[in-house]
Each structure stands twice: as C-alpha cells, then as structure tokens.
Amino acid sequence: xxxxxxxAALFATGFTVTAQVRVSRHAKSQKEILNDQYASGxxxxxxxxxxxVENENVQAYFNILDWLEGRVAGLQVxxxxxxxxxxxxxxSVATIYVDEMRxxxxxxxxLSVNDIAMIKVIKGPFAGAxxxxxxxxxxxxxxxGEDEEEED
Numbered sequence: 001x002x003x004x005x006x007x008a009a010l011f012a013t014g015f016t017v018t019a020q021v022r023v024s025r026h027a028k029s030q031k032e033i034l035n036d037q038y039a040s041g042x043x044x045x046x047x048x049x050x051x052x053v054e055n056e057n058v059q060a061y062f063n064i065l066d067w068l069e070g071r072v073a074g075l076q077v078x079x080x081x082x083x084x085x086x087x088x089x090x091x092s093v094a095t096i097y098v099d100e101m102r103x104x105x106x107x108x109x110x111l112s113v114n115d116i117a118m119i120k121v122i123k124g125p126f127a128g129a130x131x132x133x134x135x136x137x138x139x140x141x142x143x144x145g146e147d148e149e150e151e152d
Contacts, residue, residue: 034118038141043100046137048122054143058113064140065108072121074136084109089123092135099142108140115142 028036031050049072053064061067065085069077074090084106087094096105122137 048120051119053116089136094136097139117143
C-alpha cells in the first residue's frame with residue numbers, strides 16, 4: 001500500500017512540474033521581443049502600444065510624428081507657429097523620449113525616420129516622466145550599432 005501511495009505522490013508531483021513548464025514556455029510576439037531588446041527599466045514595464053517601425057513604410061515621411069498620426073488612437077499632431085510638430089494624446093501634450101532621453105519635439109525634425117527601430121506610445125500617466133507624464137509619452141528607439149552590423 002505504501003508503494004502505491006508513493007507512486008501516486010510521485011506521479012502527481014511530476015504532473016505538476018510538467019504543467020508549470022508548459023505554462024512558462026509561451027512564445028513571445030515580435031513586439032515583446034522588440035520591447036525586451038530596446039526598452040529598459042520603467043519604459044520596458046510600462047503598458048503601451050508598440051510599433052515595429054523597421055517593418056513599416058516610413059521613408060516618405062520627414063517627421064515620424066506625421067507618420068504616427070492616425071495610427072495610434074487618441075494621438076493628434078499639431079503644428080506650432082515655428083513649424084514644430086507637437087504630439088497631443090487625449091488632449092494633453094505628450095512627453096517625447098528618444099532612446100529614453102527626454103527631448104524637445106523639435107529634435108524629431110532632425111531625426112531620420114530610417115534610423116528608428118521601434119516606437120512605444122504610453123497613453124496614460126507615466127511615472128518615468130517629469131510631472132508623471134500626464135499627457136502620455138512617446139518613446140522612440142533608434143537602431144543600435146550592433147543592429148546595423150547585422151543588417152549588412
């Protein structure tokens with residue numbers, strides 16, 4: 001009787017371990033892989049819309065904000081008097097980060113759309129932004145040097 005109980009306990013334990021392994025082995029999507037590859041810290045864990053720019057047709061656009069408008073719900077782009085594009089998410093000005101460094105929206109005029117690998121749009125408040133980023137955040141990630149070497 002002890003042998004039967006021992007075998008039953010071993011079987012039940014083995015089944016539990018197998019079930020746990022299967023649950024943890026889900027395949028990551030391309031967007032999750034990009035988020036792991038480029039984002040870090042709070043940017044990685046923040047919930048947002050991830051856009052794989054490398055696989056999109058952005059070459060015809062001068063400024064990435066022009067391309068983004070209409071592709072992300074709640075995002076509008078206004079042009080100020082000096083020609084700078086200002087992103088607005090749900091009625092508030094969004095904070096812009098390029099490679100996780102806060103920059104002015106005017107910088108995007110000098111950033112080639114061909115250098116952008118991924119964009120993460122965080123629509124709600126973002127704890128990593130100054131003032132909690134109440135208007136949302138647009139995090140733009142450029143290709144890294146090792147990424148460009150792989151393409152060649």
